[in-house]
Amino acid sequence: MQATLPNAPHKSWRERWFPNGEWIVLLALLAEIGIFSLVAQNFLSTTNFLEVIRLSVELGLLALALTPVIVTGGIDLSVGSMMGLSAVVFGALVMDQHWPIPAAAVATLLVGCAGGALNGVLIAEFKIPPLIVTLGSFSAFRGIAEGITHGAVNYSGFPKSFLFLGQGYFLGMPAQLPILAIAIAGYAVLLHRSVIGRGLYAIGFAGNGARYAGIAVARRIGLVYFLSGLAASVAAVIYVAHLGQAKSDAGTGYELDAITAVVLGGASVAGGRGTILGTVLGLFSISILQNGLHLAALPSELTGILTGTVLVLTIAMDRFRAPRKISLEEGAIEMKNSQVAILCGAILLGSLITAGANVWLVKSLKAPAAATTAAHIPVIAVMPKAKGDPYFVSCRIGAEEAARELGVELIWDGPTGLDAAKQNEIVESWITRGVDAIAVAVENQAGISTVLRKARQKGIHVLTWDADAEPDAREYFLNQATPEGIGNALTDEAARLLGGKGDFAIITGALSAANQNQWIAFIKKRAQEKYPGLNVVTIRPSDDDRDKAFTETQTILKVHPSVKLIMAISAPAVPGAGEAMRQTGRKDVDVIGLSLPGICKPYIKDGVVQTIFLWNTKNLGYLTVYAGTMLSQNKIPPGAASIQAGRLGTLEISGSQIILGAPLLIDKKNIDKLDF
């Protein structure tokens, strides 16, 4: 009903229901469901669909809130950051101030309203373009959240009754589903059944025209940004209940996913077009794609590639359909034959790729399926914290070696960046798929433990590696080194190089990285207790970016001339600091840290980096798959004091931890012998 010509007398059912070509998205959605039903295990089941819905609620709320914003021709990039700020405020009120949950929730929603109102005033009253305003508040909201918590505080331990909202079932459906349903209904009424909604379309279609027609443009625009702040804070409360933790990085990157969902659903970023039905379809076509890829054990990287392709193809098909209508009012965008040809070519190419991928998919899945009927091959699912990280890449090499040796099927998948929510999502899909053992490098303890317990209840063996979950959520933790051991080793080495006293600076990964913050705490403790002369002058973030670590090191050297040692505790930061040292030629400053020998080799050989610590990452990956397989075959008796782990020999079990060995000290002498 939107944005068609006012005098169009008759509308076919298709135009009435799908005014913006939402049927294309519906087709894509059905195609996804069809393909994944064939290739993904346990995809077509009620429990799986309920899980998909549970995982879509937070994103769904943001996408719903963005629909009217985009209909008015605006955009709100700050919703993800607002989630982070709201989550932190909520966590602080409940855990630090001991407010009752309902009061804290109301206060959190007020924060959301205030943030939304700030955006709204700047955009509607001061006429600053929405992109600029929300780009600013995107940094500001997330920044305030990091400032309040110092990036490190992670509120957890919320009462069970509250966690029910995010994790429990209400009448057989996920408890947060009613909230999503109410939001969908509310926004549908607002946008499609109210005077205000009609006004929003008019504003998006022609802002000045709307003003001449007597619509209170500024007030309407203010309203949609206000609502989007509110929706983001509601999403934040649900997110906290879902993951059981509140941290400043909540909702990172959600704004782009939400915009993708809205645009996929046929809304025009130029304004004036878009429906709630389209947004909901767009939302589910993204979440079902992600879920299906996990269940089919296809790499997560395909999500981005396919989402991008689907996005461009749907809009292109929509354009293919649209010109007839537009050309009535202006001859400008008439399609030339050559353009039609390009478009047909693109669609043909796309469908060929899809067809090819399908053939490959079916083939790749048939082989293991046939084999399982003969003898059960254990499926070991291993999750790194982040897939692209060089550290985990080298763990994977060891994991694959063990899988080959033992003849088991290895699923290696995880988030592409540090993302606690994504980890939960992938574990959920592995439970649905039905694997034999799950091994997780835990990003967030409180968040993942609930879902790991669920896996154990379903009879799946659960291990943790690299970082631990709560002890009752897993059977064994493969301990490569304790945070305390790492902190002590680094501090002792710093003291040795500095002769027991002096200033040093720490370059960490992201300010909110849980692991690094633990290490920093132990480094400070050790320095305080054992080396009173050692002094941490500053802690700077590198965001796991080599170039940023480089610049930060240069600045530290200038601002704090007393610094005689840089301790870089993120893998890419050590080469960054090393290169800075080489270029400034400061021979009196040492660099130590925690990194991979492969990327530090040139600097260690040059003598700009003195020492790095690491355990043998290949062995860690190897042990993970080895222990997972042994568990799934019940080869580790309860109370065993040691296990035989293939080429690693006998490893000690202490309590429920399997100890890999002490961290390696890597310097000039042994670097050439290491191959990871």
Place this chain on the structure above:
Amino acid sequence: MKRFRSEISVGFAIVVLLIVLAFLAPSFFTRENLTDLALANMPVLIVALGMTLIVLTGHIDISVGTMFAICSVAAGEFAKLGLPAWGAGLAACAIGAMLGAINGALVAYLHIPSIVVTLAAMVAFRDALRWITQGAWVQDLPANFQWLGMTQAASNTVTFLIAGILAIGIGWGLRNLPAGRSVYATGSNANAARLVGIDSALVTFSVFTITGALTGCAALLNSVRFNQVPSNAGIGMELKVITAVVVGGTVITGGRGSIQGTLLGVVLLGIVSPMLTFLGFSAYWERAIQGLIILCAVGFDAVRSRLGKYAGDFAERTA
């Protein structure tokens, strides 16, 4: 003066920050620090030149960070194949131009909104790169890759020269060449531009392609400062670049803005973060302060234009 209205408020902000620094942290103004800062911000500047063109035509490109990563890895891989650094650089520019051309073709000829096209490109190409490299860095580069096979000082000079030539060339061309004027015309009113004989689709296609090539150039100049290439470069770069362009006064709906404004925008953003370190702020508050400074810079401009609205802007707006 009216022409430089928004440039003035950014320039004013920079001067204030510099005065604060001069009193509280004079060591900021050492030659070494300024060189390091300039070098660190050079990639953002070069990409921002292209982004200014795109925003002037009324479009946006949020895939530059991804293209930057692809071009960096490509430059490294070509150098490993035995190409000299300049050859690897040309290849990186060509790949960047190709990726930009894909964006440009979809935007200009299929009329798909640029934010949709480049959002898709950003996500799809980034994941494709992750899949191909599996996160591995490009290592064991030939010795003539770092510093373009020259000394560090010579290579820095070359970097400054290239960036300077690009900035002056694009800035001059934008004001004085027919091609430059047609960028403004396309952004002001694409239909009107078409009616006076400007091929506005070609203009749009070209600015995306140019930005791709510039991203490749920035990727090379950044990569040669190191001796290995990480595969996760450029994450979040698009935000820095777009922020610099809009803070510099280029209007996001197209048609108004300038290269000198973008230069000021890059300078402002480039000094904020190190300034906070020099002044001893904790890193935890840095992002919040950065966001506030951006909001203040654009807010100041908006308040001024509101106050000045009835004084004389009317003529400009109706012109």
